[in-house]
Structure formats: structure tokens, C-alpha cells
Amino acid sequence: MRPAVELNELTAHELHDLLASGQTSCREITQAVLARVEAVEPLVHAYVRMTPEIALRQADEIDSRLARGEHLSPLAGIPLALKDVMCTKGLPTTCCSRILENFIPPYDATVVRRCYQQGIVLVGKTNMDEFAMGSSTENSAFGPTRNPWDLERVPGGSSGGSAAAIAANEAIVALGTDTGGSIRQPAALCGIVGLKPTYGRVSRQGLVAFASSLDQIGPITKDVTDCALFLNVICGHDPQDSTSVDLPVPDFTLVLGQEIRGMKIGLLKEFLEYEGTRVPAEVEEPIRAALRVFENLGAIVEETSLPSLRYCIPTYYLIAPAEASSNLARYDGVQYGFRAPGEDIVEMYRKTRDKGFGAEVKRRIMLGTYALSAGYYDAYYQKAQQVRTLMVRDFSRAFQHFDVLVGPTSPTPAFRLGEKTEDPLSMYLSDVCTIPINLAGLPAMSLPCGFSDGLPVGLQMVGRPLEEETLLRAAYAFEQSTDFHLRRSLPARSNATALVRSSRQRGNK
Amino acid sequence: MPLTPEEVEHVALLGRLELTAQEREVFTRQLSAILDYFQQLRELDTTGVPPTSHVIPLQNVFREDESGKSLSQEETLANAPEQQQGCFQVPRVIE
Numbered sequence: 001m002r003p004a005v006e007l008n009e010l011t012a013h014e015l016h017d018l019l020a021s022g023q024t025s026c027r028e029i030t031q032a033v034l035a036r037v038e039a040v041e042p043l044v045h046a047y048v049r050m051t052p053e054i055a056l057r058q059a060d061e062i063d064s065r066l067a068r069g070e071h072l073s074p075l076a077g078i079p080l081a082l083k084d085v086m087c088t089k090g091l092p093t094t095c096c097s098r099i100l101e102n103f104i105p106p107y108d109a110t111v112v113r114r115c116y117q118q119g120i121v122l123v124g125k126t127n128m129d130e131f132a133m134g135s136s137t138e139n140s141a142f143g144p145t146r147n148p149w150d151l152e153r154v155p156g157g158s159s160g161g162s163a164a165a166i167a168a169n170e171a172i173v174a175l176g177t178d179t180g181g182s183i184r185q186p187a188a189l190c191g192i193v194g195l196k197p198t199y200g201r202v203s204r205q206g207l208v209a210f211a212s213s214l215d216q217i218g219p220i221t222k223d224v225t226d227c228a229l230f231l232n233v234i235c236g237h238d239p240q241d242s243t244s245v246d247l248p249v250p251d252f253t254l255v256l257g258q259e260i261r262g263m264k265i266g267l268l269k270e271f272l273e274y275e276g277t278r279v280p281a282e283v284e285e286p287i288r289a290a291l292r293v294f295e296n297l298g299a300i301v302e303e304t305s306l307p308s309l310r311y312c313i314p315t316y317y318l319i320a321p322a323e324a325s326s327n328l329a330r331y332d333g334v335q336y337g338f339r340a341p342g343e344d345i346v347e348m349y350r351k352t353r354d355k356g357f358g359a360e361v362k363r364r365i366m367l368g369t370y371a372l373s374a375g376y377y378d379a380y381y382q383k384a385q386q387v388r389t390l391m392v393r394d395f396s397r398a399f400q401h402f403d404v405l406v407g408p409t410s411p412t413p414a415f416r417l418g419e420k421t422e423d424p425l426s427m428y429l430s431d432v433c434t435i436p437i438n439l440a441g442l443p444a445m446s447l448p449c450g451f452s453d454g455l456p457v458g459l460q461m462v463g464r465p466l467e468e469e470t471l472l473r474a475a476y477a478f479e480q481s482t483d484f485h486l487r488r489s490l491p492a493r494s495n496a497t498a499l500v501r502s503s504r505q506r507g508n509k
Numbered sequence: 510m511p512l513t514p515e516e517v518e519h520v521a522l523l524g525r526l527e528l529t530a531q532e533r534e535v536f537t538r539q540l541s542a543i544l545d546y547f548q549q550l551r552e553l554d555t556t557g558v559p560p561t562s563h564v565i566p567l568q569n570v571f572r573e574d575e576s577g578k579s580l581s582q583e584e585t586l587a588n589a590p591e592q593q594q595g596c597f598q599v600p601r602v603i604e
Contacts, residue, residue, distance in 0.1 A: 370520045386548060424543065
């Protein structure tokens with residue numbers, strides 16, 4: 001019999017095998033996860049709300065189905081950490097904003113319903129940058145999340161809570177959202193697997209909108225197999241989301257194990273150098289080493305360049321705030337959310353939004369409102385949309401020759417808390433490798449490919465529209481040849497005091 | 510292309526935000542720096558390039574015009590900060 005404390009360290013597919021063969025119960029798994037949360041949450045702060053009653057009730061239902069001899073779907077009984085931007089019926093959904101602090105949705109998001117239908121167990125809702133605006137989870141109204149690999153560093157963002165929960169073994173699978181890198185960058189900084197599906201693959205119904213033409217929900221997992229299994233659950237057409245793609249969804253696990261001989265991989269120069277600054281060797285070397293692994297597996301690697309990508313930062317930071325300023329107009333203190341009193345309605349709106357939103361959200365509303373305002377629309381918003389067309393064209397040209405485009409997920413490993421909070425532009429620049437993919441609507445994933453001074457480095461792979469399978473096939477082949485995905489951050493039986501001490505020592509170094 | 514504090518105040522009103530004097534000063538500086546950085550887009554010739562607002566070539570998506578299940582009045586008002594007689598309540602709008 002395995003000691004319960006270890007169950008939370010396993011992957012979903014490993015746990016499924018233990019459940020199916022009667023070696024453990026769903027209650028034991030859930031309790032192991034909850035015990036881990038209790039032990040390390042004071043350090044990590046991955047969650048903003050735990051749901052142990054729901055989790056144990058769902059777990060017991062799965063156990064009784066098992067006892068009746070029912071066949072379980074692959075993720076039945078698997079504990080989930082859900083980013084607090086997806087609506088959960090009867091459970092607060094805050095987007096880590098004061099303005100939604102007491103908002104209780106009257107319905108579940110489509111993805112949440114799909115998870116429940118497959119018997120996935122909800123253990124809690126995770127921390128994030130307010131309204132998913134940020135790259136470090138420091139913009140949460142409820143305090144930052146810390147990177148389990150080094151508690152003085154950020155976990156990335158905006159899905160930093162979901163990524164940290166997986167890296168610290170505080171959940172088995174997690175859901176994040178990715179508008180400009182918010183799944184892939186935290187996955188990279190936390191040394192785990194994150195995938196942003198093609199725009200339209202996953203329903204956005206019940207996802208609180210940030211930038212509607214860019215937002216996409218995706219899995220954050222410990223390995224590629226779990227990623228494929230989770231995609232099987234969440235992908236598919238939803239009549240309630242008019243932008244969801246009405247195409248058949250494959251079984252994403254079927255490509256795992258297929259060889260990649262002859263696969264054409266393009267290393268994107270724009271991901272290695274931006275405005276004359278090269279990514280540091282500590283990032284470039286693991287990427288180059290990963291490419292040698294692919295070559296040894298029979299893939300053909302060449303460097304390539306997509307010139308329009310060098311304009312991705314201004315393009316994204318005009319389009320995303322423009323959409324956000326429009327989407328966030330609904331937070332007016334009338335139908336739901338926080339309200340501050342005012343003498344007249346405009347004063348009520350302004351005081352509500354002043355007290356309800358944090359600094360970064362206000363900054364983006366300002367930027368978006370300005371870009372959309374009379375006299376500036378053509379110079380900024382329209383221009384950015386035209387450059388977006390150039391990027392879409394550049395990518396589609398590259399994909400005539402390459403099957404996959406690669407580069408680092410983030411130009412640096414995890415940075416220190418507070419390092420970029422005073423200079424918003426420097427924070428925006430940390431998204432340089434991920435935002436072009438959202439602008440073009442492509443699928444992309446990050447997987448661990450090495451370490452730099454004990455901090456994980458992520459390899460980003462980008463695919464043709466709707467070709468998540470190509471990414472998974474390549475990622476699985478890479479994973480089978482390496483052991484980066486097996487390394488874990490905080491020790492299993494963590495002693496909180498020892499951890500705090502060791503992180504302080506690191507900080508003083 | 511620096512923004513003036515007056516322009517920042519105007520944009521704040523459009524976006525229904527209320528800024529303290531200090532926020533106005535910080536945003537004037539930060540937004541000026543960000544917009545200044547964005548000027549690099551001007552060097553790119555986009556004459557005749559159509560704008561992309563959405564990457565999927567979806568046009569209108571239609572369904573049959575049938576009424577479905579809606580939220581009850583009680584559910585709809587459950588999150589309202591202020592309500593009266595089954596309606597959302599706001600400060601007086603009409604004099």
C-alpha cells in the first residue's frame with residue numbers, strides 16, 4: 001500500500017491505473033491532495049478558495065461507482081485546480097478582483113460542466129492576476145502566488161495559481177486561460193506542461209471575458225499524456241459560444257508514441273532576439289539542447305524568421321486592452337459585483353470602478369479606451385489589427401514549410417517578486433514569445449526542457465490551426481527521451497519551517 | 510508623443526474611472542512611455558492590408574428562434590448590489 005502522502009505526486013494517468021486496479025480510492029487521492037494543500041499553501045498561495053466538501057462528495061460518488069464495478073473515464077476522480085476566472089454555480093468566482101469579490105455565478109461554465117460530467121473532482125479555485133491581466137500573478141487583489149521552485153520568485157501569470165498548484169503537487173490537473181501566454185508562461189516558469197488550444201477549440205461560455213478574440217482555456221498538467229487526456233475532456237463545439245469551432249475533435253492520446261522522423265521544426269529567430277537583445281544563454285542553451293534531442297529522433301531543425309513578429313508587443317498591447325476596456329464596461333455596480341455609493345449615476349460608476357479595480361486593470365482600461373477613442377482609432381487600433389493580419393500571413397507562410405515552430409516560452413526563467421511591478425512596459429516585454437500566437441489564434445504548448453540555476457526553462461512549440469496533435473506527438477517524443485518532467489519542486493513531505501529557511505537563504509545569496 | 514494630464518483625465522471619464530491626483534500623474538507618465546514605445550508601428554507600411562478582428566473566418570452563426578430556459582427573476586437579482594421591487598436599483602437618472 002502506498003502512503004497517502006505520495007498519491008498527490010502522481011499523474012492523472014498513473015492514478016487512473018491505481019483506481020481501476022483497486023489499489024487506491026478516490027477519497028484517498030483527494031485527501032492526499034488536501035493534506036498537501038494544508039502543508040504548503042501558507043508558502044505557495046496557489047489557491048484563493050478551497051472546496052473540500054465538494055471534492056470529497058464528488059470523490060465518494062466516484063468511489064461508489066467504482067464499487068458498483070462501473071468503468072471509469074480516464075480523468076474520473078482526478079483532483080482539479082480551477083482558475084478563478086471560470087464560472088462555478090453557487091461558488092464565488094472573483095477573477096481575483098475586489099469588484100467581483102462576492103459574485104456568485106448562477107451557472108457553471110461549459111468547461112466546468114464538461115469536467116463534472118467526466119467525474120473530475122474540484123478541489124479549489126486558483127489565484128491569478130486580476131482579470132487575467134499580468135505575467136506574474138502579483139496583480140491579484142488577494143496577494144501573490146509564489147513559485148514552488150523558489151519562493152522568492154513569481155510563478156508567472158496570469159494562471160500562476162494553477163501552475164504553482166500543479167508544480168507543488170497541490171492538484172493533479174489544472175485549468176488556466178491564455179490571452180497572451182497566461183497558460184504557457186507560468187507552465188514554463190513552474191517546470192510543467194501547459195497547452196493553449198487553437199482559438200475556438202474550447203468553449204468560452206462562462207469564462208469571464210478579458211480579450212474575446214484572444215482568450216482560450218487550456219490544460220496545465222504534470223506531463224504530456226495528462227495534457228492529451230484533459231484536452232479530450234474540454235475540447236468541442238458549444239452552441240452557446242458562437243466562436244467555438246464546429247469540427248470533430250480527435251482522441252488526442254492516439255498520437256502519443258508515434259514517431260517524429262522527418263518532422264520539420266523551425267526555430268524562430270524572433271523568439272531568441274528582441275530589439276537587439278538576445279535571450280540569455282541560460283535560456284538559449286536548454287532550447288538548443290532540446291533541438292538536438294529532436295534531431296536525434298529524426299526531426300529536421302532549421303532556423304527561420306517571421307519579420308512581423310517584432311511588432312507583436314505594441315500590436316497586442318493595443319488590441320487586448322481595447323477589447324478589455326469594452327468587456328470590462330459591464331462592471332458598473334448595477335447588476336452584480338461591488339458598488340460604491342455616488343450622488344449621481346456617473347459618480348457611482350466612477351467610484352465603483354476606482355475602488356473595485358486594481359492598478360493594472362485601470363491602466364489597461366485607460367490604454368484601450370484611448371486606442372479606441374475618436375481621433376486615435378485609425379492610428380492605433382486599426383493599425384494594430386492590420387499588423388495582426390501580417391502576423392497571420394507570416395505564420396501561414398512558415399507553416400507551408402514547417403510542421404512546428406519552436407523557441408523559448410519565456411525570455412527569462414522566473415523573475416523575483418517585485419522585480420517588474422514598478423515598470424509596466426518591462427512586464428509587457430516578458431510576453432514577447434507568447435503573444436504572437438494568440439494574435440494568430442494558433443495552438444501552442446510549453447514543456448519543461450531544462451533548468452537554469454535550479455529554475456525551470458520551458459520550450460514552446462507552435463502548430464498549425466487545429467493541429468494540437470502534432471504538438472502532442474512531438475512533445476511526447478521529447479518527454480520520453482528526457483526526464484525534466486519527473487523533477488519536482490518542493491519536497492514531498494515538506495516541513496514548512498525548513499522551506500521558509502531555505503528560501504530565505506536563497507534570497508540572501 | 511507624451512499625453513497631458515488633461516487628456517488622461519478625459520480618457521478616465523470616458524472609461525468611467527476616477528483617478529486621484531497621484532494616479533493621474535503616474536498614468537500620464539506610464540501611458541506616455543507605453544504609447545511612445547508603440548510609435549514603432551508607424552514604420553510599418555500597412556497600405557491595403559485588411560484588419561484582422563478575429564482569426565476564425567466565422568461569419569454570422571444562426572440558430573432557430575426558439576425560447577430557451579432563462580434565469581428566474583430571483584436568480585437574476587441574486588448578485589445585485591441594490592434592488593427594489595424586483596428591479597436593479599440605481600441612483601436617480603432623470604431629474
